[in-house]
Amino acid sequence: MTDEAPRPRAAFDRRMLEALICPVSHGSLDYDAERQELVSRNANLAFPIRDGIPVMLREEARILD
Template sequence: MSDDPNLPPDTPPDPVPPVDPIPEREPDPRAGRAAFDRRMLEALVCPQTQGPLRYDAEAQELVSRAAGLAYPIRGGIPVMLADEARTID
């Protein structure tokens, strides 16, 4: 309480205005897929040819053109087994 006669009597503070809800985002087309760390690509090579791999984000695969194989990425982890790889043209 204030003792100053020039100030209005104590009143409750103004209520806090409601916060706008967080806008919903569009569903992520990669939902359910763990992200692949692209830095890992620098350390990985094709197990068949020891050559470079290309990351295909849409298909979630590491592609070896030299071997003609695409290695799947499951849960963010590349499966570098020829038996699990898909043959490409």
């Protein structure tokens, strides 16, 4: 058992939003800093950001309510 402190969350570079599009709808994405997600309103999906890296896979996305 190790006594490691939790790692700080890597920061997402907001400039990436200029280059990223939704892989499903090919539309724009919104950054949700609180949930650490990129949200595609057109596809009704939220893609997670893990360690500062967007996971743009449909099977990893959360369906929006």
